[in-house]
Amino acid sequence: MQLDPEGMAPEDLSHAGAVIDKAIEYMLEQNIASISIASALLGGALGLLSRTLDDRAVAGILRSALRSVESGELRAMRQAPPPGASVPG
Template identity: 75%
Template sequence: MQFDPQGMAPDDLSHAGAVVDKAIEYMIGQNIAPISVASALLGGALGMLARSMDDHAVAQVLRNALRSVEAGELAEMRDGGVPGG
């Protein structure tokens, strides 16, 4: 797995994101409620993190996600804007 020049994102992140997007499309097409889809994905993500990182590292990932929410990045995405733009 290769990382970008800033050491932030693995080179297979785009592929993983595309697979998740297809899974979301499928679940929505099966009339699974968005909150159930999101909860299942979050639970799966936390399980994956727990298997590959220690608790301190998982907590840091969650803190980074919380900072993104508090900075309004999700609101920008929801409103169709470009984060940071």
């Protein structure tokens, strides 16, 4: 796994994110409830992490996610227009 030049994220993270975005878009078009999509994605992510990392590393990732929620990062995402939406201007 190659890291980006700053060493912060795998170089294929953007590609993986784009694939997930398309999968979410497809499931929404199939009228699958957002909570069901999110729960399935979270369960799948935890399953993948548990197969590739030890419990301590998984817990660290979950703590980082919790800090993002507590700091308001997710609130900012809720207030942003959805990807692909036209922004007046």
